[in-house]
Amino acid sequence: MARTARLTVRRSGPPRDQAFEVEVVPHMSVLDALFRIVEDQDGTLAFRYSCRAGMCGSCAMVINGREGLACRTSLAGAGRRISVRPLRNLPVVKDLLVDMAPFFEKYAQVVPYPVQRAAEPAVIPPALRQMIDRQLDCITCGACYSACPIVASDPDFLGPAALNRASCLVEDQRDVNRAERLAALVDKDGLWRCHTTFECAAVCPKNLVPTRGIRNLKREVLRRR
């Protein structure tokens, strides 16, 4: 007899959990299971996805109480009873689909692109490049934003992803407004609200440590005083 998994999915409307039995096929992901539910059991289930390869960050959700990408979470590895909920700290549009607007508004607040000097090509010392090497792979999936307990208690806190991006740009020698960048990050909802809980690092599907970037920013602010 084929093995099945029981997915308990948080539905919207009046919030409620709905259970679905899905047959487990080898190498099946949680996202695949959600597709099976939509195809075979309930076509009204809403969730977001795109690349199905862990690159786009669209299918981040809370699986068994922990943020992760549905496309990169093995169904067999997640157990026989799997709870699937939408990301936390973001308004639910429908079922597992959240409105990412607050997340990206904060991302926009840190001006997430370099404001370059006229002189090109810039010469970047390898040591500086190595500093941000491990912070560049963010796919803005929102998992860290959902897991962060500070975002949960202070909805205006910029959050790990935006601050991680800011730290990459502050280290960028081509950027002309590093001082302004740092000044914009030190207000009451900025980088000092991070309490190094490492929840962002624990859930990041790209294994980034946003806390490292935030720590670098704090040190840079102190160095300039």
Place this chain on the structure above:
Amino acid sequence: MKQREGLISFWLHRVSGVAVMMFLIIHVGDTAFVMLGPAIYNRILDIYKSAWFQPLEVLLVAAVLFHALNGLKVIVLDFWDATILYQRQLTYAVAALCLAVMLPVTYIMLRPTFFGGA
């Protein structure tokens, strides 16, 4: 729970900090009774010596100890680059150190009241 060490130590840091702060406020209050004369002050101090208060004093020492060690851990994480990848191990080290200190301290503090020793 998977990789929740950072969050757990954050909450313990908060709770222990608030607990120590509350004790300090109470302590300033009870010390103020000295202004009303030695008899009243001594009666207030007897509360601290009563048996039911002894375990609370042990908890106070534990709160101060954890808050101090975890604070040092955060400073280490902030100023020593390489440690950022070992925050879980550092958290376990703080927990182990707290336990190692609190076991004998608990015995020494509770011995006069609960273990019949001097």
